[in-house]
Amino acid sequence: MAKKIEKICCIGAGYVGGPTMSVVAKQCPEIEITIVDMNEARIAAWNDCDLNNLPVYEPGLAEIVAEARGRNLFFSTDVDKAIAEADMIFISVNTPTKTYGKGKGMAADLKFIELCARQIAAVAKTDKIVVEKSTLPVRTAAALKSILDNTGNGVNFHILSNPEFLAEGTAVEDLLNPDRVLIGGENAEAIQALVDIYAQWVPEERILTTNLWSSELSKLTANAFLAQRVSSINSISELCEKTGANVDEVSKAIGLDSRIGPKFLKASVGFGGSCFQKDILNLVYIARSYNLHAVADYWDQVILMNDHQKHRFADNIIQTLYNTVSGKKIAFLGWAFKKDTNDTRESAAIYVADYLLSEEAEITIYDPKVSAERIYADLDYLNTRSSAENRRLVRVVSDPYEATSEAHAIAVLTEWDEFKGYDWARIKQEMKRPSFIFDGRKLLNRAQLEEIGFNYYAIGE
Numbered sequence: 455m456a457k458k459i460e461k462i463c464c465i466g467a468g469y470v471g472g473p474t475m476s477v478v479a480k481q482c483p484e485i486e487i488t489i490v491d492m493n494e495a496r497i498a499a500w501n502d503c504d505l506n507n508l509p510v511y512e513p514g515l516a517e518i519v520a521e522a523r524g525r526n527l528f529f530s531t532d533v534d535k536a537i538a539e540a541d542m543i544f545i546s547v548n549t550p551t552k553t554y555g556k557g558k559g560m561a562a563d564l565k566f567i568e569l570c571a572r573q574i575a576a577v578a579k580t581d582k583i584v585v586e587k588s589t590l591p592v593r594t595a596a597a598l599k600s601i602l603d604n605t606g607n608g609v610n611f612h613i614l615s616n617p618e619f620l621a622e623g624t625a626v627e628d629l630l631n632p633d634r635v636l637i638g639g640e641n642a643e644a645i646q647a648l649v650d651i652y653a654q655w656v657p658e659e660r661i662l663t664t665n666l667w668s669s670e671l672s673k674l675t676a677n678a679f680l681a682q683r684v685s686s687i688n689s690i691s692e693l694c695e696k697t698g699a700n701v702d703e704v705s706k707a708i709g710l711d712s713r714i715g716p717k718f719l720k721a722s723v724g725f726g727g728s729c730f731q732k733d734i735l736n737l738v739y740i741a742r743s744y745n746l747h748a749v750a751d752y753w754d755q756v757i758l759m760n761d762h763q764k765h766r767f768a769d770n771i772i773q774t775l776y777n778t779v780s781g782k783k784i785a786f787l788g789w790a791f792k793k794d795t796n797d798t799r800e801s802a803a804i805y806v807a808d809y810l811l812s813e814e815a816e817i818t819i820y821d822p823k824v825s826a827e828r829i830y831a832d833l834d835y836l837n838t839r840s841s842a843e844n845r846r847l848v849r850v851v852s853d854p855y856e857a858t859s860e861a862h863a864i865a866v867l868t869e870w871d872e873f874k875g876y877d878w879a880r881i882k883q884e885m886k887r888p889s890f891i892f893d894g895r896k897l898l899n900r901a902q903l904e905e906i907g908f909n910y911y912a913i914g915e
């Protein structure tokens with residue numbers, strides 16, 4: 455019989471910790487869950503009475519937080535207390551690409567993970583099951599175990615790997631109906647304790663148990679395969695543009711082959727998000743560290759193709775606008791890395807904007823969920839020009855018609871549904887002529903827009 459878990463602590467109240475634990479709290483009302491974070495502002499936002507102020511926007515999430523918060527779901531900055539009281543501790547902190555030292559620009563930065571392990575070791579006075587929820591390099595559990603066992607108070611720690619496969623924008627749905635839940639571990643009782651939690655709402659045949667290393671490596675592999683599909687179809691999109699083929703037609707034709715399948719074949723301006731690039735870079739780094747250079751080079755191509763796609767989208771705008779965008783107003787519709795999220799990490803929009811700004815374009819941005827502050831922070835982070843210069847060249851507005859008015863061109867960077875329903879005749883009326891649209895998401899209706907008089911360009915057509 456596995457130990458029944460009564461109290462869970464989750465370290466990290468971000469895009470994974472927040473939604474994941476909210477859903478566990480909803481499905482397991484008898485378990486008390488405390489999500490802790492050292493970021494006070496983030497915890498305050500999770501505790502905000504106004505659910506519109508939650509730090510993560512996900513369809514359906516606010517309702518779940520409203521149901522569970524204060525009942526069996528708590529958000530706190532008191533990390534030590536939550537660790538001390540919990541039977542099971544999820545580590546859901548960020549594991550970004552290293553920006554310094556050995557492995558800079560490639561390896562995952564594990565300093566936040568190590569800090570968690572040291573804090574758990576220092577505080578724990580009772581046995582704990584420690585669950586890796588963050589995405590980690592294969593064999594990280596060995597390092598965690600070494601820290602916990604050597605610096606702890608003599609209590610027993612069992613480590614499990616339980617990577618998260620949710621996608622942003624559909625996090626709640628993905629958590630409620632996961633394709634699979636993956637649990638890697640060595641201790642049968644600890645594994646069973648976590649299986650028992652998920653089994654409250656996930657069919658048992660979708661709960662897969664493996665050894666620790668397969669679980670850790672499966673997460674990196676899943677993201678690499680998904681990103682590879684996007685880069686593969688994006689590579690074909692360029693060939694379509696040269697040959698008269700239409701990439702949507704090609705996607706459909708190949709996707710109907712049951713061995714290939716229809717998902718993740720949508721050509722785009724390039725994949726973004728906090729994880730695809732970081733996880734592939736990490737995979738490449740790990741392969742190189744084992745001297746597997748052919749393996750590393752193979753996966754590296756996925757990133758190179760993605761960079762190429764963003765670059766050529768921006769280049770096409772410049773070329774089409776008579777080889778100069780200097781002083782021209784370009785309207786960006788969308789800044790988030792995909793629809794239905796306020797997350798902008800590694801969004802293709804950032805890189806397209808940066809490229810156009812270096813050509814002295816003046817960009818006006820509208821995104822239904824992303825704040826101006828976030829957009830400026832994204833651009834400043836690249837360090838290409840001064841913060842003052844970014845603010846001089848970029849305007850962020852809350853009305854799409856204001857963004858597009860007097861613009862030479864519109865670039866669609868995120869596939870927000872609302873863009874489809876705009877009054878495109880009015881937009882055309884208020885733009886400079888000729889009026890160009892560059893659809894990086896293949897979202898809009900070519901026939902309708904050409905009828906109105908737009909010059910419409912879409913990826914892969």
Ligand SMILES: NC(=O)C1=CN([C@@H]2O[C@H](COP(=O)(O)OP(=O)(O)OC[C@H]3O[C@@H](n4cnc5c(N)ncnc54)[C@H](O)[C@@H]3O)[C@@H](O)[C@H]2O)C=CC1
Nearest residue numbers: 466467468469470491492493546547548549566588589618
């Ligand atoms: N964002 C996503 O959709 C997915 C992310 N992942 C993985 O999950 C992990 C977390 O990702 P996100 O939630 O997006 O990151 P995030 O950056 O949104 O959240 C991480 C949180 O951890 C907190 N934190 C860091 N160190 C801490 C410490 N020592 N004590 C207390 N709090 C600490 C930070 O303040 C931050 O609020 C990453 O490894 C990521 O690769 C996995 C699946 C999906």
Ligand SMILES: O=C(O)[C@H]1O[C@H](OP(=O)(O)OP(=O)(O)OC[C@H]2O[C@@H](n3ccc(=O)[nH]c3=O)[C@H](O)[C@@H]2O)[C@H](O)[C@@H](O)[C@@H]1O
Nearest residue numbers: 618619620621622684718719720722725726727729791792
């Ligand atoms: O580890 C993670 O962080 C997560 O990464 C991705 O989820 P996410 O990045 O949230 O979103 P996706 O739907 O995968 O989209 C990623 C990027 O690829 C782009 N994309 C996706 C699919 C497609 O066909 N074409 C395409 O360009 C999206 O627009 C977006 O920019 C994976 O889908 C999740 O399973 C994983 O848990």
